[in-house]
Amino acid sequence: QSALTQPPSASGSPGQSVTISCTGTSSDVGGYNYVSWYQHHPGKAPKLVIYEVSKRPSGVPDRFSGSKSGNTASLTVSGLQAEDEAAYYCSSYTGSNSPYVVFGGGTKLTVL
């Protein structure tokens, strides 16, 4: 059982927006602004798309945005494109050295 809760699947048509939630507790998501989101295509290296709740690494399209309210963080992908189809994982700092970071179980995003 993953420490953070994500829906197992999400979907949307090209051009639409999809939001993926990530629910933790006040000891992780709710307690720190170190929530990250990773995109993972099968067989490839995971890729950071959002860090520190809402910051985007250089090179990540502004179609990807992040937010947090209480113990729940969210990733929104706007203007869905076929290449956005992937698994998305959230993570959060725990304030501890072990575990240092906890992950969500992942959400498979399907572009219809």
Place this chain on the structure above:
Amino acid sequence: EVQLVESGGDLVQPGGSLRLSCAASGFTFSDYWMGWVRQDSGKGLEWVANIKQDGSEKYYVDSVKGRFTISRDNAKNSVYLQMNSLRAEDTAVYYCARVYLATFHYWGQGTLVTVSS
């Protein structure tokens, strides 16, 4: 361009040992914490271990404490994971990652470790 290339994954019997390596390039390796994250059978991710820039601090998830050891060689731009007393539940793809402020900014493509008799 930042590159992380893992190697060393293999099929090993329960109770056996394995050493994973990760070769880094494209950045000043000695400036960053490094870590290992694993993924079990395409399921969720699990943080395994982190090591500080000079190797003076190391942290592990409870399930591997006493069995796994993370180390690094800044002269070789490499980080390692020595895995002893391997169990079936250690079967996973192991990713090397560059760490900064609780974020894994860059990842390798992973190396598969299978623990089975």
